[in-house]
Amino acid sequence: MGRARVWGWAAALREGSTTPWEEWPDDASGEGPAFADELPGAQQLGLLRRLNLAADAAGRRLPPGTSDRVLTAGLTGRGRRDLPVLGDDRPGPFGPRPVDPDALPDGELLRVAAALIADDVAAAADEAVDERSLGERVRTVHRPWVRSFVVVGVQWRADSVRAGLAAEGRPQGGRRPTAYLLADDLGAVLADAWTARAFDQGGPTWPEFLRNSASFGHLPPRADLARMARSAAHKYGADRVTVVLDPTQLASELGVPRLQEPPRLGAHAVDLVRRVGEPLGLLVDHARRPGLLRATLGRRLDGKGGARLTVPPRHAVWLSTMAERTRHDLAAAGYPVLGDLDRLLPGDLPEEPVVPVDAEVLALALGLLLDPVSASQKEGA
Amino acid sequence: MADRILLHVGTPKTGTSYLQDVLFQNRPTLLRNGVLYPADRFDEHFLAALDLMRLRWGGLEREAVGAWDRLAQQVREHDGTAIISHEILATASRSQVQRALSSLGHEPGGGGTEVHLVISVRDLVRQIPAEWQENVKHRARFKFSRFLELIRDPERNHRVGAWFWGVQEIPDILDRWGATIPPERVHVVTVPRPGGPREVLWQRFSSVFGLDDLDLDLGTERSNPSLGVPESALLRRINQACTRDLPPVHYRPLVRELLAHQTLSRRTDSPRLRLPPSEYPWVAELTEQWIAELAERGYDVVGDLAELRGDEPDAETWADPDRPREREVNKAALDAIRALLVEAAERQAEAERLRAKLEDARRDLIRSRxxxxxxxxxxxxxxxxxxxxxxxxxxxxxxxxxxxxxxx
Structure with a gap:
C-alpha cells in the first residue's frame, strides 16, 4: 500500500497538486497505479510540488511536459542519489534512508533543478545564431587610423566593456595598443572574479571561494590586479598599461558615452549559474559554456537574484591587507591611473553580508523552470 | 546489434584497473575473437561513466561530452560480445541505470540484448581504509577518523558518505543495476582473502568474461597501488599544504601519479593501512547482512561470498594514520622530495632542449626571411x-x- 500511495501522490503532483506528502490520504483514496518504470525519487517529487506551488502563486500552469521532465530528471553532483520516500514500503534495508520530500533541504531540490535548467540551456545552444547585422559586424572591425587599445581585468567585466566598445565602433586591438586594466573596490573585484568562475566552470561556493583564498593568504589569480598589470606590462610594455578606477574617464578617453557594464546579477543569481554550469559542462563543449550561460541565464537573470555579493566581515582584515598590497604594487610600478587608486580599498563591510541563500536560489530556479530559457529565446528571436 | 554485453559496474579497489588495462592492451586479440572492448584511450569507459552520471571530475568531464552515447553506439553496432567496465558506474541512480541499459538494447521484460551484470566485491575491512586512501589521492584533506564519522552517518548527508555507500553497498548497487536483469545473469566476483595467490582474481575475471581460451598478454603497468600508513599521512599533509596551488591538471601527474603511485607506493615495508579494531564489530555485522541478502538473491557467485568476511584487525599492530610515527613520515617525505627533484631536473633538461630547438627554429626563420x-x-x-x-x-x-x- 505504501508504494501505491506514493504513486498516487506522484500522479496528483503531475496534475498540479500542491498537497504536502504528510497530508496525502493514507487510505485507498490516495493510492494510484504506477505510471512509469521507476518511482521518482524524493528530490524530484519535492521539486515538482514546489514548482506547482510557484505556478499556483503566479496563477498559471506548468509548461507542457514539465512535470514529467521533473519526475524523470537526474541529480547533479556527488551528493545523495535519488532518495526513497518515507512511507514507501518497497525499499529494502539497504540504500539511503527514506525521507519526507517536503522536508528536504532546498539544496537537494536545486540538484534536480540545475540539471533541468542545464538541459534547457544546452537546447538553446542549438538555436543560437549570430544575430549581428552587417552594420554591426562592420563596426567591430578595427580601423588602423584610430587609437589602439586593449581592455584587461576580471574577465566578467572586461568582456562586457569590450563588447560595448565594439558595438560603439571602438573594437580593441591594433598595433602597440594601450592596455587599460579595469580595477575597482577589491571586494567588487572578488565578486566579479567569482562570477566569472561561475560562468566558466562552476566551482566552489562564494564562502568557500573566500575561505580558500583568505586561508592561503593571497588573492585568487582572477582577482589579482597587480599580477594582471604585470602580465599586461610584459605583453604590451610597462609604459602602455593604464589602471582604470574611473570608468567615465576611460569612456571619455576612448570617445564613447559610457562603458557597458556586465549584467547586474544578484548573489543568488550567480550561485544559480554556478550550479547550472556544472551539469552543463557535460552537455556542451567547455569553450562554449561561458558564452552560452551569458546569452541565456546572464540575460534572463539580469537585475535579479537580490543584491550584489559582499565579502563577510570576518574576511575584512584579509581583504583590507590585500587591497593595500594591490594599491602599493600598482602605485610602485608607476602605471598611469584614470581615477583614484584609493578606490581599490574596500569601505566598511556590511554587518549582514550578501551571500547566496539556497531558498532564494531555488526561487530563481523555479522561475526558470516555469519559463525555460530556450523557449524565451525563441519568443524573443 | 551485440549478442551479449558484459557490463562491469564496480566496485572500486577490486583489481579493476588491472582488468581494464589487460582488456585495453589486448583489444585486437579480443576483437579477432569476436569480443569488443570499445576504447581509443584507456579511460574511455571512465569518461562514458562521467557523461552518463553527469559527474564533474576535476575538469576531465570536459572530455566526456557525449561519451556514453558514443560508447553505447559502438557496442550496439558490434556483432558479438562487448565488454564495458568502470567501477564508478556502481553509483549510478536508477534513472541513469535505466538510460544506460536501454541505450545498450536491453529490454526489461526479456528480449533485446543479453546483458550480463558483473560486479567485483571485496570485504569492507579492506575497502574502508582503501576508500579513504583513494580520497586522499584525490586531494582530500580530512583525517581517517573524520572519514569514518562521515561514512557512519545514517543520513549520508555528506558527499563523502553518499559516495562511499554509492560505490560500496553491494546489495543496493545490485538493486539499482540488477532490478531488470535475471539473477543468473548477475555475476558477483569475490576478491580472494589477503595472502592468497594473486592470479586467482584474474582467473575469476577471465572465467566470467569468457576469456579463458584467449591468448592474452597479462603484463601491464597500470594498477592502483596502495599506500602504507606514513605514506597516506604524508599525502594528506601534502594536500593540506599544496592543493590550493595545484589545479587538478597538475595535481594528477605530480601528486597522484609521481608521488603516490610511482614513489610512495613502492615503500612496502611501512605499516599497512587497516580498519581500526574498534570499527570491526559494526562492519562484521553489516557484512553478515550482505552475505545473507546476496545468497538469497541467487546470483551467480564467482568465488565465495564468505570471502566478504574480512579479517579482524590486530589491535597490537594497528597503526593510526592520523597519528603516524613522524620518523617514518620523514623518510617517506625524503623519498618524495628526491622524486620531485629528479622530475624537476628532467623537466629542466627537457625545457633546455626545447629552448635550444626553438632558438634554432627562430634562426632558421630569420635566415629564410x-x-x-x-x-x-x-x-x-x-x-x-x-x-x-x-x-x-x-x-x-x-x-x-x-x-x-x-x-x-
Whole structure:
C-alpha cells in the first residue's frame, strides 16, 4: 500500500497538486497505479510540488511536459542519489534512508533543478545564431587610423566593456595598443572574479571561494590586479598599461558615452549559474559554456537574484591587507591611473553580508523552470 | 546489434584497473575473437561513466561530452560480445541505470540484448581504509577518523558518505543495476582473502568474461597501488599544504601519479593501512547482512561470498594514520622530495632542449626571411676567420661592438 500511495501522490503532483506528502490520504483514496518504470525519487517529487506551488502563486500552469521532465530528471553532483520516500514500503534495508520530500533541504531540490535548467540551456545552444547585422559586424572591425587599445581585468567585466566598445565602433586591438586594466573596490573585484568562475566552470561556493583564498593568504589569480598589470606590462610594455578606477574617464578617453557594464546579477543569481554550469559542462563543449550561460541565464537573470555579493566581515582584515598590497604594487610600478587608486580599498563591510541563500536560489530556479530559457529565446528571436 | 554485453559496474579497489588495462592492451586479440572492448584511450569507459552520471571530475568531464552515447553506439553496432567496465558506474541512480541499459538494447521484460551484470566485491575491512586512501589521492584533506564519522552517518548527508555507500553497498548497487536483469545473469566476483595467490582474481575475471581460451598478454603497468600508513599521512599533509596551488591538471601527474603511485607506493615495508579494531564489530555485522541478502538473491557467485568476511584487525599492530610515527613520515617525505627533484631536473633538461630547438627554429626563420643579407654576413665572417688579418679585423670589430658575439 505504501508504494501505491506514493504513486498516487506522484500522479496528483503531475496534475498540479500542491498537497504536502504528510497530508496525502493514507487510505485507498490516495493510492494510484504506477505510471512509469521507476518511482521518482524524493528530490524530484519535492521539486515538482514546489514548482506547482510557484505556478499556483503566479496563477498559471506548468509548461507542457514539465512535470514529467521533473519526475524523470537526474541529480547533479556527488551528493545523495535519488532518495526513497518515507512511507514507501518497497525499499529494502539497504540504500539511503527514506525521507519526507517536503522536508528536504532546498539544496537537494536545486540538484534536480540545475540539471533541468542545464538541459534547457544546452537546447538553446542549438538555436543560437549570430544575430549581428552587417552594420554591426562592420563596426567591430578595427580601423588602423584610430587609437589602439586593449581592455584587461576580471574577465566578467572586461568582456562586457569590450563588447560595448565594439558595438560603439571602438573594437580593441591594433598595433602597440594601450592596455587599460579595469580595477575597482577589491571586494567588487572578488565578486566579479567569482562570477566569472561561475560562468566558466562552476566551482566552489562564494564562502568557500573566500575561505580558500583568505586561508592561503593571497588573492585568487582572477582577482589579482597587480599580477594582471604585470602580465599586461610584459605583453604590451610597462609604459602602455593604464589602471582604470574611473570608468567615465576611460569612456571619455576612448570617445564613447559610457562603458557597458556586465549584467547586474544578484548573489543568488550567480550561485544559480554556478550550479547550472556544472551539469552543463557535460552537455556542451567547455569553450562554449561561458558564452552560452551569458546569452541565456546572464540575460534572463539580469537585475535579479537580490543584491550584489559582499565579502563577510570576518574576511575584512584579509581583504583590507590585500587591497593595500594591490594599491602599493600598482602605485610602485608607476602605471598611469584614470581615477583614484584609493578606490581599490574596500569601505566598511556590511554587518549582514550578501551571500547566496539556497531558498532564494531555488526561487530563481523555479522561475526558470516555469519559463525555460530556450523557449524565451525563441519568443524573443 | 551485440549478442551479449558484459557490463562491469564496480566496485572500486577490486583489481579493476588491472582488468581494464589487460582488456585495453589486448583489444585486437579480443576483437579477432569476436569480443569488443570499445576504447581509443584507456579511460574511455571512465569518461562514458562521467557523461552518463553527469559527474564533474576535476575538469576531465570536459572530455566526456557525449561519451556514453558514443560508447553505447559502438557496442550496439558490434556483432558479438562487448565488454564495458568502470567501477564508478556502481553509483549510478536508477534513472541513469535505466538510460544506460536501454541505450545498450536491453529490454526489461526479456528480449533485446543479453546483458550480463558483473560486479567485483571485496570485504569492507579492506575497502574502508582503501576508500579513504583513494580520497586522499584525490586531494582530500580530512583525517581517517573524520572519514569514518562521515561514512557512519545514517543520513549520508555528506558527499563523502553518499559516495562511499554509492560505490560500496553491494546489495543496493545490485538493486539499482540488477532490478531488470535475471539473477543468473548477475555475476558477483569475490576478491580472494589477503595472502592468497594473486592470479586467482584474474582467473575469476577471465572465467566470467569468457576469456579463458584467449591468448592474452597479462603484463601491464597500470594498477592502483596502495599506500602504507606514513605514506597516506604524508599525502594528506601534502594536500593540506599544496592543493590550493595545484589545479587538478597538475595535481594528477605530480601528486597522484609521481608521488603516490610511482614513489610512495613502492615503500612496502611501512605499516599497512587497516580498519581500526574498534570499527570491526559494526562492519562484521553489516557484512553478515550482505552475505545473507546476496545468497538469497541467487546470483551467480564467482568465488565465495564468505570471502566478504574480512579479517579482524590486530589491535597490537594497528597503526593510526592520523597519528603516524613522524620518523617514518620523514623518510617517506625524503623519498618524495628526491622524486620531485629528479622530475624537476628532467623537466629542466627537457625545457633546455626545447629552448635550444626553438632558438634554432627562430634562426632558421630569420635566415629564410632575409637570405641574401644573412648569406652575405655568414660568407664575410667565414672569409675573415680564415686568415690571421681577417681574424684580427673581426676582433677589432667585436671589441668595438662592445660585446662578444660569435654570430655576427
Amino acid at each position: 632575409s637570405p641574401r643579407l644573412m648569406r652575405t654576413m655568414e660568407w664575410t665572417v667565414r672569409r675573415l676567420e680564415d686568415s690571421p688579418r681577417g681574424r684580427q679585423a673581426l676582433g677589432v670589430y667585436r671589441r668595438a661592438r662592445g660585446r662578444s658575439s660569435l654570430s655576427a
